[in-house]
Amino acid sequence: DTEVTQTPKHLVMGMTNKKSLKCEQHMGHRAMYWYKQKAKKPPELMFVYSYEKLSINESVPSRFSPECPNSSLLNLHLHALQPEDSALYLCASSQDLTSLDYEQYFGPGTRLTVT
């Protein structure tokens, strides 16, 4: 199984809502990532978890709150978002952060629209 799954596929939320994005992988990977991708742009790294601990936070606003409950799951909690946060949110995983092969496997993404 080389699949990363993400739910929901689409999400529309108001600026006062609280919602969560979910990501799951069963490849035994110990590194997991959240990216944000705007239209016609490359993915921008937001967070990296390594062995369920937050390893990298790319100065993301606190209205985005990541959580890694176990080695297979990664959540992104959303609160008080702004319209400019509308984007495709991609989850990815890789074997770990120290192996030579940094291949990342990406999920299909959640298309988020903030109204």
Added chain:
Amino acid sequence: AQSVTQLDSQVPVFEEAPVELRCNYSSSVSVYLFWYVQYPNQGLQLLLKYLSGSTLVESINGFEAEFNKSQTSFHLRKPSVHISDTAEYFCAVSFHYNQGGKLIFGQGTELSVKP
């Protein structure tokens, strides 16, 4: 600092024509090189990668890329494209960053194959 430059933002070609998508990188340390493809409304899929060894790497669907250290390039080629190759292509480099690895993406090249 590491960076990736994709020289063409859009490449229109006719079906069965050859294509080359250009990628140059800048780095003061050893890097690993990747090409990812993103079909409309989907996540990223790894197309091919260079870690070490032979400088010519191939994918299962006819793409190939050649690592050229002296020119710091990793151009992607296909001798005969299909309509189904229409997608966004991202070149990426991976290098040691803080506790592990980080992917830096180029801005992407939109390949449009016309009948």
